[in-house]
Amino acid sequence: MSGFVAAATLDFSALLGHSPAWAVDDASRATKDFQMDREFDVLALGNAIVDVIARAEEDFLVAQGVAKGSMTLIDEAQAERLYAAMGPATIISGGSAANTVVGLASFGGAAAFIGRVKTDPVGDVFAHDIVASGVAFGTPAALDGPATARSFILVTPDGERTMNTYLGACQNLTEAEIDPATVAKAKVTYLEGYLWDPPHAKAAFRKAAKLAHASGREVALTLSDSFCVNRYRDEFIALMRGGEVDLVFANESELKALYETGDFGTALSALRNDVKRAAVTRSEQGAVIIEGNRTVTVPARPIEQLVDATGAGDAFAAGFLFGYTQGMGFEKAGQLGALAASHVIQKIGARPAEPLRGLAQQAGLLA
Amino acid sequence: MSGFVAAATLDFSALLGHSPAWAVDDASRATKDFQMDREFDVLALGNAIVDVIARAEEDFLVAQGVAKGSMTLIDEAQAERLYAAMGPATIISGGSAANTVVGLASFGGAAAFIGRVKTDPVGDVFAHDIVASGVAFGTPAALDGPATARSFILVTPDGERTMNTYLGACQNLTEAEIDPATVAKAKVTYLEGYLWDPPHAKAAFRKAAKLAHASGREVALTLSDSFCVNRYRDEFIALMRGGEVDLVFANESELKALYETGDFGTALSALRNDVKRAAVTRSEQGAVIIEGNRTVTVPARPIEQLVDATGAGDAFAAGFLFGYTQGMGFEKAGQLGALAASHVIQKIGARPAEPLRGLAQQAGLLA
Structure with a gap:
């Protein structure tokens, strides 16, 4: 039996420092199967990452040679050096698409996640957190190979985040981890552009997209990061033009990078021609949602203090997808995203600190 | 060579999931020795713990059978069950006395810590964070035995924290870890009452206190927790009356528990007779500092929202000890503690999110 299992099946012994003798696909440990007869609003496919977050001054970024605001891939030796040099850290599960489905579940949506960890303490943390957040997660952890991924995130005093990601076990995500029955039961299959980085994940991405469309479901893509767009521009445009993707999430800089223009209007027009619908976030300028010739704009919500921008786009997608899969229309969906x-x-950290459903109710956006 | 080593000597490989082949007492890895020719304002001796913090409703505490507001010791099996049941967590280094010296260093004080982790990924996190915070830490990690300690902290919507602590490797703290030269160089040796829990730590505590006094230094004790006071009331009173302790930190409920009275004035009078000086915190009522017949009261600082009370007392002690060891007087020291x-x-989490020195400067408490 493969599939989605509940938190109780995760053996804590690995985090306690023992040899990790557990595997989440061990049927004898499964006490509850989320997969059976359950429909999902969103199934996300992404890199399974734990974030290691520390404050850093601008000088530190310069000294470490990392580009501010970017996501840079690093190897194990670079990870060791960076961790030794960086400040005291807060450890919170992350991963872009994983953050989005955790947010969706926090609004009350039905969410599932496919992504690869290893049977190690960090993988245990990732699995605990996503399942404890109410997201169905049952991708078998890799028993060997590289360690569970982590992203070393440096947050500068202006709240901007600079990510340095060791992909590790994410490199073991292949087509084999895509369960057709689960994809068929999700209204939207949500894919992160970052999946173009690990070697086999794009095949998994394509398989999931194909299965979703074969079941009459929708496929969404987030462009992830402007550096990622620069690495895979042609592939992303081909996915949209080929109809493999129905809904695109991007921020302004990703969109401009995609069409290699500094003009937002030009980029938005190009996007309109290439994909059925899209939601583009513009930081404090809010979001623009387009579908054919239709345009809906949603203002950003005022904040008191920008503490850590990590996960802003992931959270917007969570709120938007919750509204969208509940049939709420673009304006309300966009407002939930902005919230x-x-x-x-x-x-x-990128994940909600309190239930988003409650915050949306307080804000008068949900009953 | 024993002693204190810098962050660069900590091998990140354990966190990356390899067999932990490092030891912080391996002289070949030591690049910098904090111990040589360095004076410390405060040397703390305490349990070396990583906190695993999650939101929880009151109902969850009842279902788990834990007393709200307490620190309960749990074994490995209980830790596994609790972690499986609790919500998504934030992982941040903790440990009461460790939090205090991290806070002291954040004010700009010279701090050292003695406490025991194991050579495992969680121990690596603890060691990284305390050294990255500027605290000298060189206690050799245990190569075998129980895993590094962690405390599963449940934060209820009112901001109160309930701690469930697996002591693990803290049980390996013995007299052998107390380096006489380091104790002799610290103005204050700060000891946590929680050290009465692991079997050999009280001997380490007593050895450190004796060495400090032999060098004409001062010894401070925090009573830690009212439940801890109930376990070790007679020993704590004996430490004070016997002159093994010069300065006591307590909160109101710990003080009342110590003297088994519901009346704060009665308890404060008893404390005045038993110890040279003491700082007693009273939550939103501020703090009272006593020395002989002298009494200094310091108001609490207003806050916008109580998010997580974890570490309030530890932080107060950090500010107070910074002021105290800089010769600032009780009022200023108490104000720094309240800040x-x-x-x-x-x-x-219990540790500062930004430099306390900067916050104190903004508040006009430091130049």
């Missing part, structure tokens, strides 16, 4: 984004950037 | 406490309770 979620404003929450996560006022705290450390 | 530090107000900062840490408005965020998740």
